[in-house]
Amino acid sequence: MLQEGKQALWKEYQKEIADNRYFYVRSCVRQNFFPASEATFLKIITEELGKDIYEHPSHTSCSGIGYHTDVIPFETTMTMVARQFALMTEAGYPNLVPSCITSFGLYTEVLDTWHHFPEVEARVREHLRKATGREFEKPANIAHASDIIFKLRNEIAAKAKHKLVNHITGKTLRGVEHIGCHYSKMFPQKGIGGAEYPYVLIGMIEAWGGEVVDYPERRHCCGFGFRQYLVKANRGYSVASSKKKFESMEPYKPDFILTNCPGCPYFLDRWQYAIAEMEGTTYGENGMGIPVLTYEELAGLVLGYDPWDLGLQVHQVSVEPLLDKMGISYNPSSKYVGKNGKFLGVPFKPNTLKVC
Amino acid sequence: MSKTVLIIGGGVAGLEASGVLSKLGYTITIVEASDRIGGKLNRWANLFPTQRPAEEVLNYLKFQLDPNTSIITNTKIDDISLGKTQVSATLSNGNCIQADAVLVSTGFEFFDARKKEEYGYKIYENVITSVDLEQIFKDGKELKTSQGKTPKRIGIIHCVGSRDEKVGNTYCSKVCCVTGVKQAIEIKERIPSCEVFNFYMDLRMFDRHFEDIYKKAQVEHHVQFIRGRLSEAFENPDGSVMIKVEDTLLGKPMKMNLDLVVLMVGFVPSSSSVFLKKGLQLETGNDGFFTPADEHYKTVCSNQKGVFFAGACTGPKTIENTITEARAAALEIATYLNQN
Numbered sequence: 001m002l003q004e005g006k007q008a009l010w011k012e013y014q015k016e017i018a019d020n021r022y023f024y025v026r027s028c029v030r031q032n033f034f035p036a037s038e039a040t041f042l043k044i045i046t047e048e049l050g051k052d053i054y055e056h057p058s059h060t061s062c063s064g065i066g067y068h069t070d071v072i073p074f075e076t077t078m079t080m081v082a083r084q085f086a087l088m089t090e091a092g093y094p095n096l097v098p099s100c101i102t103s104f105g106l107y108t109e110v111l112d113t114w115h116h117f118p119e120v121e122a123r124v125r126e127h128l129r130k131a132t133g134r135e136f137e138k139p140a141n142i143a144h145a146s147d148i149i150f151k152l153r154n155e156i157a158a159k160a161k162h163k164l165v166n167h168i169t170g171k172t173l174r175g176v177e178h179i180g181c182h183y184s185k186m187f188p189q190k191g192i193g194g195a196e197y198p199y200v201l202i203g204m205i206e207a208w209g210g211e212v213v214d215y216p217e218r219r220h221c222c223g224f225g226f227r228q229y230l231v232k233a234n235r236g237y238s239v240a241s242s243k244k245k246f247e248s249m250e251p252y253k254p255d256f257i258l259t260n261c262p263g264c265p266y267f268l269d270r271w272q273y274a275i276a277e278m279e280g281t282t283y284g285e286n287g288m289g290i291p292v293l294t295y296e297e298l299a300g301l302v303l304g305y306d307p308w309d310l311g312l313q314v315h316q317v318s319v320e321p322l323l324d325k326m327g328i329s330y331n332p333s334s335k336y337v338g339k340n341g342k343f344l345g346v347p348f349k350p351n352t353l354k355v356c
Numbered sequence: 357m358s359k360t361v362l363i364i365g366g367g368v369a370g371l372e373a374s375g376v377l378s379k380l381g382y383t384i385t386i387v388e389a390s391d392r393i394g395g396k397l398n399r400w401a402n403l404f405p406t407q408r409p410a411e412e413v414l415n416y417l418k419f420q421l422d423p424n425t426s427i428i429t430n431t432k433i434d435d436i437s438l439g440k441t442q443v444s445a446t447l448s449n450g451n452c453i454q455a456d457a458v459l460v461s462t463g464f465e466f467f468d469a470r471k472k473e474e475y476g477y478k479i480y481e482n483v484i485t486s487v488d489l490e491q492i493f494k495d496g497k498e499l500k501t502s503q504g505k506t507p508k509r510i511g512i513i514h515c516v517g518s519r520d521e522k523v524g525n526t527y528c529s530k531v532c533c534v535t536g537v538k539q540a541i542e543i544k545e546r547i548p549s550c551e552v553f554n555f556y557m558d559l560r561m562f563d564r565h566f567e568d569i570y571k572k573a574q575v576e577h578h579v580q581f582i583r584g585r586l587s588e589a590f591e592n593p594d595g596s597v598m599i600k601v602e603d604t605l606l607g608k609p610m611k612m613n614l615d616l617v618v619l620m621v622g623f624v625p626s627s628s629s630v631f632l633k634k635g636l637q638l639e640t641g642n643d644g645f646f647t648p649a650d651e652h653y654k655t656v657c658s659n660q661k662g663v664f665f666a667g668a669c670t671g672p673k674t675i676e677n678t679i680t681e682a683r684a685a686a687l688e689i690a691t692y693l694n695q696n
């Protein structure tokens with residue numbers, strides 16, 4: 001692999017990312033899948049880095065999943081997006097920060113559609129006015145939450161308590177990344193590093209001391225791919241997609257998988273369990289899986305947050321091997337103690353996949 | 357004093373037109389941006405469809421040049437404008453030229469394969485272009501992978517940068533199909549045990565002898581032709597390249613590991629076209645190539661009096677067609693100069 005070639009491409013795909021005054025829109029599924037990621041993002045942005053970020057209690061789903069599965073017509077989707085913009089306008093924030101890449105892709109698509117077809121924008125404004133009486137201004141800047149972390153990666157590195165380095169051997173930890181389809185495949189210019197060799201997660205891993213390996217099936221779908229999963233009969237495609245990726249990354253012996261999208265960490269994490277139970281195959285060390293993290297979780301670990309506050313106990317694949325390599329201390333007995341101090345119960349142990 | 361013609365571009369078209377115009381008694385100045393005349397022929401080992409050495413054609417073109425021709429290499433045109441009967445050009449060496457007619461023979465450039473990002477040119481070590489392969493042949497080097505091994509399996513990918521809306525080039529580059537077939541044969545001649553696969557959309561074997569070498573590739577060399585367009589390529593841990601492609605005859609997607617991938621890069625307009633278009637107020641099509649005064653019967657004339665075209669500046673062409681066109685342009689220029 002010729003790194004200079006990639007670096008030349010990365011230079012071409014830079015984007016403007018706002019500095020401050022963010023209007024945050026959450027994902028509809030992440031809070032169930034990886035509950036602490038969004039809270040961690042807000043904590044890092046406000047407490048660590050002192051930025052102004054706001055989320056409106058009335059914001060809704062962007063309807064992206066419905067749109068991409070042909071359940072919701074684009075006209076309706078655009079009006080819902082317009083409503084989010086109206087909330088942002090009312091709150092007085094200029095810069096939109098979606099937590100979900102599908103939302104990010106959708107907001108970008110809607111703005112691009114309006115750019116090319118101003119009459120559509122006028123119609124959507126009329127729909128919104130009629131339905132809610134609201135008006136809106138278009139965002140001055142849209143950046144996915146990972147773009148913000150990317151922009152601030154060196155500030156995070158400056159405050160790092162742990163690096164992506166094996167604290168015993170001194171060996172650089174090795175990550176593989178999965179970017180998620182809607183981040184830049186639709187609008188390569190809107191993603192850091194473009195669509196084919198995106199840099200947003202690589203930049204974080206490198207800034208925090210790690211190394212990234214490019215594996216052959218890096219671009220392949222994580223296994224979510226809405227239709228593959230939402231249509232029950234198609235779920236074989238979903239698990240097959242994830243399996244293809246695991247088999248492709250396994251020879252590189254990655255210490256972790258870093259993800260960008262709400263769906264990807266879920267499928268890359270949970271399907272490792274499913275494949276182990278179905279076929280007896282595991283992809284990590286000693287019969288375990290390869291730990292899968294969201295970028296907020298990884299940033300949180302680097303900043304020294306308690307792994308259980310980051311919600312890492314709800315992962316199917318145990319993250320302890322990674323914590324041990326990074327030299328992060330954790331209390332195994334508080335792993336399943338909830339934020340309210342109540343014991344949550346210990347999940348059943350899988351038959352094949354080894355867990356801590 | 358004889359009338360003067362400025363020829364912009366000293367490739368196949370420019371050299372041939374120059375030779376004819378000199379014989380007709382005109383004074384010629386060739387301005388060539390690179391360090392030598394001959395254009396792309398300098399980089400090619402053998403020509404389709406007969407595999408004759410490119411050098412033979414290059415030698416012919418140089419041989420028929422009049423010794424009095426003024427050839428200015430390593431020089432660009434900084435400024436150019438049309439007067440009533442003359443064209444004035446300021447060169448990058450500071451000199452000024454006045455001519456009674458100008459021939460635009462700026463040719464083409466190869467598509468920059470890096471733009472087809474998903475194919476990994478200049479990122480994956482074993483992805484090369486047809487131009488790189490030809491250079492290996494020309495240098496007489498052995499064909500090896502970047503790991504120094506003799507390749508066992510090579511994929512030749514057609515239509516790279518042509519017939520592709522994603523990169524903005526919807527036109528066919530005409531000569532890359534036959535180049536792909538020629539290069540497949542040349543690989544097999546060097547490494548008979550190597551499996552060679554050509555991935556094509558459809559094979560445009562339009563000219564004389566083209567079908568013959570296509571047949572030869574299959575019958576004598578067992579080159580395999582798979583109808584399907586590459587979707588993407590990846591590098592395996594051992595440096596080999598995994599490609600994803602659909603076999604559209606079988607209707608099946610497939611993955612294949614290759615030791616070496618050769619991208620058949622198409623033609624794009626010369627980078628000087630934009631500048632010349634502005635200076636000489638010429639017309640270009642959506643594809644960026646110059647538009648002749650008439651696509652059927654005035655293919656070497658431009659929309660401007662005294663400005664003529666020859667060769668690939670008006671679109672992809674074979675060498676044979678370029679030479680024919682250069683002669684036609686020379687006659688057209690002579691007629692124009694006689695009438696004025």
Ligand code: SF4
Pocket residue numbers: 514515516518519527528529530531532533534557558559560620622
């Ligand atoms: S000549 Fe063949 S390879 Fe070249 S653009 Fe046309 S169809 Fe594609």
